[in-house]
Amino acid sequence: MVRIVIGIAIGYVLGSRAGRERYEQIKRWTSAAIDHPAVQGAGGFVQAKVSELIGRPTS
Template identity: 45%
Template sequence: MMRLLIGVAAGYVLGARAGRGRYEQISRASKAVANSPATKKVVQISRQKLSDSLNTQPRLEPMKPLDEKTTILVPQDQLKKK
């Protein structure tokens, strides 16, 4: 999504005939958006969700501990929902 927005902004900047002033205005706005904490948070969350969806390791859930030092872990999809 971010690449699309950057591409659209770049295309507009390169195709605009408004002059250097408009170019500088768009450049400042795009830098402000790219460097904003909200944008960085959205990108971080999106990357984490993508990473989680592509992860081949099963998520493990703890079962009843056998003793103080031993806990059995099983994949989430093998747990029986009660």
């Protein structure tokens, strides 16, 4: 899930023609979102569920 969000953000940044200021703003938002405890928790939960569904132990 987090990788999808990162991919979307990177795609937008690379495709954006809004300039350096907009790039820096998006970069700050992305970093804040990735580092947020709720996102970290959700990512761990999703990873555990996917691992459970495919039968692999989590690392």
